[in-house]
Amino acid sequence: MPDTPAPHDAPAPHGAPAPHGAPAPHDAPAPHDAPAPHATPTPRAAAALRAATGALAAAGVPDAAVDAELLLAHVLGASRGGAQAAALRDDALAPEQLERFNGLVARRAGREPLQHLTGLAPFRHLELEVGPGVFVPRPETEIVAQLAIDALAVVPSGHPRAVDLGTGSGAIALAMATEVPHAEVWAIERSADAHAWAARNVARYGGENTHLVHADLADAAAELDGTVDVVASNPPYVPDEAIPRDPEVRLFDPPQALYGGPDGLDVVRVLSRTALRLLRAGGTLVIEHGEWQGEPLRELLTADGWRAAATHPDLTGRDRATTAIRP
Ligand SMILES: C[S@@+](CC[C@H](N)C(=O)[O-])C[C@H]1O[C@@H](n2cnc3c(N)ncnc32)[C@H](O)[C@@H]1O
Numbered sequence: 460m461p462d463t464p465a466p467h468d469a470p471a472p473h474g475a476p477a478p479h480g481a482p483a484p485h486d487a488p489a490p491h492d493a494p495a496p497h498a499t500p501t502p503r504a505a506a507a508l509r510a511a512t513g514a515l516a517a518a519g520v521p522d523a524a525v526d527a528e529l530l531l532a533h534v535l536g537a538s539r540g541g542a543q544a545a546a547l548r549d550d551a552l553a554p555e556q557l558e559r560f561n562g563l564v565a566r567r568a569g570r571e572p573l574q575h576l577t578g579l580a581p582f583r584h585l586e587l588e589v590g591p592g593v594f595v596p597r598p599e600t601e602i603v604a605q606l607a608i609d610a611l612a613v614v615p616s617g618h619p620r621a622v623d624l625g626t627g628s629g630a631i632a633l634a635m636a637t638e639v640p641h642a643e644v645w646a647i648e649r650s651a652d653a654h655a656w657a658a659r660n661v662a663r664y665g666g667e668n669t670h671l672v673h674a675d676l677a678d679a680a681a682e683l684d685g686t687v688d689v690v691a692s693n694p695p696y697v698p699d700e701a702i703p704r705d706p707e708v709r710l711f712d713p714p715q716a717l718y719g720g721p722d723g724l725d726v727v728r729v730l731s732r733t734a735l736r737l738l739r740a741g742g743t744l745v746i747e748h749g750e751w752q753g754e755p756l757r758e759l760l761t762a763d764g765w766r767a768a769a770t771h772p773d774l775t776g777r778d779r780a781t782t783a784i785r786p
Pocket of ligand 1: 625630649
């Protein structure tokens, strides 16, 4: 278990103010809900959602309406569609539900990541447990996982081997282990906090083919040297001076998951050597990186002896992953 409490039960840390706009009284309450004179009006889903969207937008939260719906869904124990339907029907909310919803909205307005508030981050077909101390998996990493899965799936072996260096929540490793179930997958993580979150997710999704290792990627898994088919990694790659603008990233992602030295490539230099050691000849390396790091990364890998270094765009056309083949 991580040191931190389960995120959905965590109290608001900074006493963030409640969002503006208490729910307006419902325009036309159903007769059985008609308030007695002077009684507090029954809170309603539509007004609560409107007020939350306004509060989140005012706080600069991108996609305020989506986040409001997802937080209401979390409180109702429903899907996002279920929350939208509750708003369309203008369902009554229990006072405790409204209080919990408004508390979560206030924390989101304080720019806590949505995934810390719901406790879950979607990644491919998985819902990974996340919270303080672990990097929240991102959609662009799903492409990195896809490149690794494609390389792993075509290995002509009954038990191909893959290693995820810097696994964080376990995202890439668990995607490989569940989508290529005949593979053996090792997930390496140095941070004790992140390792604890990965352990929860390995317990949730991993089978006997998933091995979580608490180690530094510099010298991890020496027993696998020369036998691995695919090494995948989303390492820290933000240059030290390039502090991210989004508070969700700057304040809540662990620094050791973000920063990679002056040019952002310090961890990649170590990773390149580790992957050369782990992979068999012809094995594939897949690395996520920043949009402008494709060329320096290909040069770095080529200088280390890798062949066929190639950079791949993500779904928005930005260069975000590079692959190379072990000579
Ligand atoms: C950008 S996060 C990526 C996490 C996960 N792979 C993902 O895509 O969501 C980088 C991860 O690498 C870990 N890390 C950084 N340096 C490491 C090292 N030397 N050895 C092992 N893990 C490391 C960090 O703790 C963090 O969990």
